[in-house]
Structures are given as C-alpha cells and as structure tokens.
Amino acid sequence: MKLNVPRLLLRLTCLLIAIWLVAPTLIVIPMSFAGQKSLAFPPKGFSLQWYENFFTNPQWIGSLIVSAKVALMVAVVATIIGTMAAIGIERMKGSAAGIIRAVLITPMIVPGVVLAVGIYAVYLDTRLVGTWTGYVLAHTLLAIPFVVIAVGANLAVFDARLETAAASLGASRLTTFFTITLPLILPGILSGSLFAFVTSFDEVIVSLFITSPQLKTLPVQIYSSMTRDADPTVAAVGSLIFLATSLIIGLGLIFGMRGRKA
Amino acid sequence: MPSKPAPRVLRGPLYLTLPALAVLVLVMAVPLGVIVLRSFMEPQPGLANYVWFFQTKVNITVLLRTFSIAFWVTLCCVLAAYPYAFAMSVVGPRLRLAMIMCVLVPFWVSGVVRTLAWVILLQDSGVINRLLLSMGFEKVRLIRTQLGVTIGMTQVLLPFMIMPLYAVMRGIDLRLLQAARSLGAHPVKTFLQIYLPLSLPGVFAGVTIVFILALGFYITPLLLGGPQSTMLSTLIQQQVLSLLNWGRGGAMGVVLLIATFGILAIASPFMKRKYQMSGGSK
Amino acid sequence: MTLETVTKGAAVDICGVSKVYGNFTALDNVSLRVEPGEFMSFLGPSGSGKTTTLNLIAGFTDLNGGEIRLGERSIGHVPAHKRNIGVVFQHYALFPHMSVAQNVAYPLKQRRVAKVDRARAVDLALQKVQLEKFSHRYPSELSGGQQQRVALARAMVFTPSLLLMDEPLGALDKKLREVLQLEIRRIHRELGSTFVYVTHDQEEALVLSDRIAVFNKGRIEQVGSGHQLYTQPETLFVGQFIGESSVLRGTHRTQGNETALTVAGATLAVSGQAKSDAAHVILLRPENVRVQPKGTGRHDGMTNIISGTVREMLYLGAAMKYEVGLADGSHVIARTPTQTEPFAIGQPVELAWNLKDGTLLADDGSTAGHEA
Numbered sequence: 001m002k003l004n005v006p007r008l009l010l011r012l013t014c015l016l017i018a019i020w021l022v023a024p025t026l027i028v029i030p031m032s033f034a035g036q037k038s039l040a041f042p043p044k045g046f047s048l049q050w051y052e053n054f055f056t057n058p059q060w061i062g063s064l065i066v067s068a069k070v071a072l073m074v075a076v077v078a079t080i081i082g083t084m085a086a087i088g089i090e091r092m093k094g095s096a097a098g099i100i101r102a103v104l105i106t107p108m109i110v111p112g113v114v115l116a117v118g119i120y121a122v123y124l125d126t127r128l129v130g131t132w133t134g135y136v137l138a139h140t141l142l143a144i145p146f147v148v149i150a151v152g153a154n155l156a157v158f159d160a161r162l163e164t165a166a167a168s169l170g171a172s173r174l175t176t177f178f179t180i181t182l183p184l185i186l187p188g189i190l191s192g193s194l195f196a197f198v199t200s201f202d203e204v205i206v207s208l209f210i211t212s213p214q215l216k217t218l219p220v221q222i223y224s225s226m227t228r229d230a231d232p233t234v235a236a237v238g239s240l241i242f243l244a245t246s247l248i249i250g251l252g253l254i255f256g257m258r259g260r261k262a
Numbered sequence: 263m264p265s266k267p268a269p270r271v272l273r274g275p276l277y278l279t280l281p282a283l284a285v286l287v288l289v290m291a292v293p294l295g296v297i298v299l300r301s302f303m304e305p306q307p308g309l310a311n312y313v314w315f316f317q318t319k320v321n322i323t324v325l326l327r328t329f330s331i332a333f334w335v336t337l338c339c340v341l342a343a344y345p346y347a348f349a350m351s352v353v354g355p356r357l358r359l360a361m362i363m364c365v366l367v368p369f370w371v372s373g374v375v376r377t378l379a380w381v382i383l384l385q386d387s388g389v390i391n392r393l394l395l396s397m398g399f400e401k402v403r404l405i406r407t408q409l410g411v412t413i414g415m416t417q418v419l420l421p422f423m424i425m426p427l428y429a430v431m432r433g434i435d436l437r438l439l440q441a442a443r444s445l446g447a448h449p450v451k452t453f454l455q456i457y458l459p460l461s462l463p464g465v466f467a468g469v470t471i472v473f474i475l476a477l478g479f480y481i482t483p484l485l486l487g488g489p490q491s492t493m494l495s496t497l498i499q500q501q502v503l504s505l506l507n508w509g510r511g512g513a514m515g516v517v518l519l520i521a522t523f524g525i526l527a528i529a530s531p532f533m534k535r536k537y538q539m540s541g542g543s544k
Numbered sequence: 545m546t547l548e549t550v551t552k553g554a555a556v557d558i559c560g561v562s563k564v565y566g567n568f569t570a571l572d573n574v575s576l577r578v579e580p581g582e583f584m585s586f587l588g589p590s591g592s593g594k595t596t597t598l599n600l601i602a603g604f605t606d607l608n609g610g611e612i613r614l615g616e617r618s619i620g621h622v623p624a625h626k627r628n629i630g631v632v633f634q635h636y637a638l639f640p641h642m643s644v645a646q647n648v649a650y651p652l653k654q655r656r657v658a659k660v661d662r663a664r665a666v667d668l669a670l671q672k673v674q675l676e677k678f679s680h681r682y683p684s685e686l687s688g689g690q691q692q693r694v695a696l697a698r699a700m701v702f703t704p705s706l707l708l709m710d711e712p713l714g715a716l717d718k719k720l721r722e723v724l725q726l727e728i729r730r731i732h733r734e735l736g737s738t739f740v741y742v743t744h745d746q747e748e749a750l751v752l753s754d755r756i757a758v759f760n761k762g763r764i765e766q767v768g769s770g771h772q773l774y775t776q777p778e779t780l781f782v783g784q785f786i787g788e789s790s791v792l793r794g795t796h797r798t799q800g801n802e803t804a805l806t807v808a809g810a811t812l813a814v815s816g817q818a819k820s821d822a823a824h825v826i827l828l829r830p831e832n833v834r835v836q837p838k839g840t841g842r843h844d845g846m847t848n849i850i851s852g853t854v855r856e857m858l859y860l861g862a863a864m865k866y867e868v869g870l871a872d873g874s875h876v877i878a879r880t881p882t883q884t885e886p887f888a889i890g891q892p893v894e895l896a897w898n899l900k901d902g903t904l905l906a907d908d909g910s911t912a913g914h915e916a
Contacts, residue, residue: 010348010349014346017346020417024379025376027383028371028376028378039381040382042389081282088275088277091278100283106286110478110522111519112495113480113495113498113515114478115294118293121300141286141289167603170702176625219373222374238376239371241370245370245371249370
C-alpha cells in the first residue's frame, strides 16, 4: 500500500468511472436549454422554449399529473402492504421467512417485457388496460420488493427486546407497535415509500403495454416523444425530474441528519 | 411437548404477508401463467410454438446475441465495478459519500431520459465520435450497433454491480491483508489469496443480478440499437403487439423466463457468504 | 402510586413450573417461594433455567405446566403488559427515540397517570438513581452505567410490587458493577418491593441477596442465605459453585454418625452419613485447611491429616494460597495468613483440618463450576 503508482491508477480509474456514471445524466441539463430543435451536443443557442412547451402542452402536463397521482397511490398501497409483509417475514421463524422473502422479490427479476405481455393479456380480458386501477396494481407489484427490502433492512437492526421491555412496562401489543416499533422503523418505511414512488414514476415497460391515449404516464409520453418528435422537450423533462429528485433527496438528507440528532 | 403455542406463532406473521402475496399472485403469477398457457395452446395445443422458435434462424441468432450482449455487459461491469467498489470500501467517509452519490445520480433522472442522453452522445456526429476524430482516430459507428448497446447498458447496470460488491467488501477486515503481509506474502499474492476469495460472494451476486437484468433489457437496446442488435425482449414485443401472435410471443417469453430463473437457480448457492468474519465488532 | 411511600412487596409463588423447548427441558417441575420484600437471587451457569424462570414470572414466555402467583393473584396466563411487574434487562432496552424523561414516563403513560403526577414521579425516580440532571438526554448520549440507572428508574417508577432484574450489570466493568450493586441494595431498602435478581456471578449474588436460589440443569439445587449455601451446601454442585473449594474423592465407609473416606492412602473422617453406596466426596474450604511441615501430626484438634507436595504458591497480600498435590494426582487449595517463611514449591508438607470443616456430599459429577 505504500507504492503510489497503483494507488494513483486506482484513483484515475475511479474518476473515469464516476464521470462515465454521471456525465450522461448531466448532459441532459444543457440540452434542455437548446436554441434549436436538434439533439446535437453541445447545443447551439439558448432558449426556454422546451420548458415552455412542457408546461403549456396538455399532453405533457396531463401525463405528469397522471404519473404523480399513480405514483402517490402506489407509494401508499405498496408501503402499507410491503411493510406488513416485512414485519410478517421478520417474525416468522425458519425457512418459511426466507422462501416468502424470495417470492416477494421476484417482480424485480422477471424480465420486464414478459411480465408486461402477461399483464397486458390479463388486463385485456379484465378491461383494465388504460385504467387507474391497472396502473396502480401493476406498479404496486413492482414496488413491493423495494419496500420489503427497505423495511426488512430496518427491522433486521431493530432490537426486538424493546418490544419485550414495552410489554413489561404495561404497553399492549398495539400500543407497543405504535409507540416503539413504528417510530423506530420509520426511516425504513419512508425510504421504502420513496423507492415505491420512484419505481412507479419511472416505470415504462409495463406502462407502454397497458397505456391508452386517454390515460398516459409521463415515461410513456417521454418514450413516444423521443421516438416521434425527437425534440429537446424530453431533455427539459429530464432536467425537471433531476431537479425535483435532488430537492427531495437533499431535504431527506437534512431531515435524516436532524432526526438522528434529536 | 409443545401443544398450542406453535400455530399461533406461525399463523400471525403469515397473515401479514397475505396482501403482498395476493398482489403477487394476481398481477404476476396469473399473467405469467397465461403466457405459459398460451405458448402451448395457441393457435393449436402442442409444442408448435417452441418447435418454430428453435427452428427459425433469426430467433436463434437473437437468442445467442442476447446472451452475448448480456455476457459482455456483465464482464464490463465487473471490470469497472471491482476497483470502484474496492476504493469505496477503503476511502474516508466524505469521499465515500461522493462516490455513492455518483453511483446513485443516474437513478435521479428517468431511465428513458438517460437513454436519450446516450443517443445524443453516441450518434455519428456526437461527442464521442468528435473526440475520436480530434485525437486522430477514425469515426466509429456506435449508434444502432451492438457496441453502442453494450456501452449504454453497462452504464445503466453498473450500480447493480457496484452495490453488492461494496456490501461484501465493506465487511472484509483489512487487517487480514496486513496480517498476510506481515507473514511475508507478496502484495499481489495477498490480493489473490486473501482479498479476492473473500470478495467473491459479492462478485457472484453482482454478476447474477446484472446478467439477469441484461437478458431482459428492453428500452435501451430498443432506442440505442438497430436491426443488427435486436434482443429477445424486442422480438417478444413484436410478436405480441405487431403480429398479434400470442403463442409465439409466449413461447419466447417462456424461454427468457427459463433462462432467467435457471441462471438464478444455478448461481444462488455461490452468492452465500461461506466464511463468517470472526472477531471485530459489526 | 408514587415513590414517596414505601411499597408493599408481594410474595412470588412458583408451583411445579415446567418449560420445554422442543426436546430441551429448560425447567423441570420447579417450585419456589419468594417472600414479600425479599431480595432473592437466581444463581446458576448459563442454560441452568434461571432466566427462563424470570421470563415466566414476567410473562415473556408461556408456561408449559404449573402455576405462578404474585401475592394472591395467579398470573400464569396474564399477558405480560398486565402483570404490573418491573423488569430491568441486561442490555438496558431503553427506547432510543425517547429522552431519559420520556423513557421513565413511558410506564406511567400506559397507566394513564395525569401529566402533573407523571412529571413528579419521573423526577423522583431519576433522583433515586441520581440522574435528575440528565432527563433531557437521549440514551445514546449516556454511558453504560447511566443507561442502566435509567432502566432501573423506568422499572420502578410505577412502584411495582415485584422488580425483576436479568443480569443487569452483566455488560458493565467490575468497578462500575460494585458501585451499582450498592445502589441496587439501597434502592431495594428504600422501595420495599420484592426483588428477583438473575446472575451467574456468585459474588454478586452473595453481596446483594437475602436468599439465593441455585439453579442447575433446569432444577433448583438449593435455596438459602449466602452463609447457608457456603457453609452447608446440600449438593456438590452448590458447594463448588459458591466460593472456592477442594474436592477429595475416594472410597467411603459409614460408621455411626461419621464417615471415613480413603483418599490417596490416607483415611479421612467427616461427620455425617453417606446416603447411598454411590461415590461420595469431601468438600473443603481453603481457609479451613492448614498447611504444616511434614511430621507435625495431629494437634490443635486437627483430626485429619494427609501429606502432599506444594505445587504452587500465590501471594495475595494479606493471605497466601497454596496448591498442594496429593499422591493420587488431585490437589487441595489452602489459604493461610501470610507467613514470614512460606513453604517452597516442591516441598513435602502435611495438610490438616478439623472433622467438622469437611462436608460429605454425594458425587454428582460436577466439576469446578465457574470461571472468574
């Protein structure tokens, strides 16, 4: 470890990898201010027309609202269902817990298109194509693994002896859950719900199959805009999402720090 | 002998998992079941769709290409992620946070938008080609080629390799390396005989996840690739949406499913940590 | 319901209680009475059933058989949160998201004590453990000893008639343990509640308790005061678990009220009768064994003599400790006041002791039970 050459090499490699990871994301931001309708980089000129287009075009705004609503519902439903499951798994003894956990994580592994085709087939028969229920159900399925993992990780470090202590101090099971367990696994639940929201908000494959002209999510709109118009509005959307995510994560970090201190 | 408590302990937690399992059955198990069923039943009952799949040259080409792209993407991911994750596990907390941010930032912008960025970068008159030209190299065709698809997919999947690797490497006691050095082992030997074996579970986990995800990739190859780099997912989508042939699309889907879970089943025993770290606090 | 008045401690009656985990019998038909206001310790090695008994009293595990009464009330099937028993845990089990004051107020909140009374009771409880200045801190900002004091305050703030402690000092270092032992004694005196204290540390049990119940392999071997257990152990396990001892094994013959044991060629007398033909031993306490030069013989009323060789000599300040090897390979520990001319290692010596200082016990196969 005293040799500096390998160390320097490692640093350089990591720097290149970091740039490779981040650059394609950041490139979207200058693109969104392009003066012309072209996707050449670096962009020529400066304008806010792509932002204007996003905020004034009902297609774009409509899909944003649909996505936000769906993602919010998914976050609520998946968080409740996933948290319950994570608690159940944690309390289960033996191999049953492992099996159920593995089963609940499979939606992450099943190839997207196969799942999408299957859901499309079922939705055609049950008339769920292009419906709120259809979106929420499908996205909830994809979000549950993230909640189970996030809450499960928090439960794994949760000291179950605190529940015993609460019982000895006179708290019923329900009171114990709400005064001890829930506050202590709240970080996991919050990050799980955030993952659930993002999963739904970003989901494109299944949505592409079950979409309808009347009810279209933002990623579907982005996709069709990319394949049809190929104008920098997509870059503007990407930049806005990046900004919003940065804000949420920034706030989360600040609150997280404060929460830990308090 | 234990009489009544057993069922109560077991049944309570199971109830809690039922809603999640219900969603899983309704929105995953039933749809996949329908796919499997249709692959055998449409248009006529039998194995016709599978016979067709394996006897059509294009399908075999695409199937092999899917595996080959997944292989190269996985390889690139391992090569890039290993030094990065190692560095993450040894640097100070501030730098580590910055490195983690770099891994997570790609998730901050929608996956479709990220693919757009790659389209911009990889196109014939894009940044990469101009950089190559200015350095005196020849122009390389990237967009709509397997190379372009591989580059884009590697970037998208790299975090899925870095995270499991980092998780394992963080748990490796670096004092072991010092111990090996003090016992007279050469640094390279120390790495090969001590560090590498201890980090292997993380490598296996990352390789499995990346390979499986790569097999089923859809959006990136669709937007970055061309006819010469079609992957299996695109073919399935074409059969179902363009040709309305559910049977053939279903058979392809089943092949992809079997490949995915087959690989998972083979790989999962290798992902377990064989050696429990002794000593030291968590 | 405040700490200002002395609580009436309640008696605990454990009647024929058993607990089975799969095919492991953790408790086998155990019966025990803890008197009102008594400080009783459950002492035993790990896995002996002492913590299981405590968990059964607290209601953390279900009974497989038998009955538990607290005062007049049968509590065997009352859920833990309705038993009104204070519990102090080894790892404190303080709620990390609550301040010290909130932790201590928790049991009062569950009992819907009015806010004013609650604040007063919390203050008083924190005063008792000398932590009144820390009420706004969080557990993570306290030392281990302070955390355990908070746990103690939290367990007694609702003036339970019974307080259970599960190795509460196990995670602390020796010095802090001794300080807290004194505090626990003081609190027991001031509070008047019945205390049940689980420990594997015999010294701690001796310091704290009115009586000690010695657990082994899911049974109670003996219940008694520390003095009784030390001077009149009923089983070899108890004799060896409490204090230091030497064990002499040999063939025995009972005559009248005395038994003679032949050990390494010497015939040693001990009062009492062997209960059966099974193997018996003589248990000796180090302070009762005299080391004397070879050939001194029986005098000063020393009835038993056996010769041996000094194997080890330890200087302990006020006392000296000898380990003397016998011809059969076993050894005897003797403690004597510090001598100006100690015996040298390798020197042949005689060991002598009085008839009444040896204890005749059935050999239950137990060996020196505990380390440190």
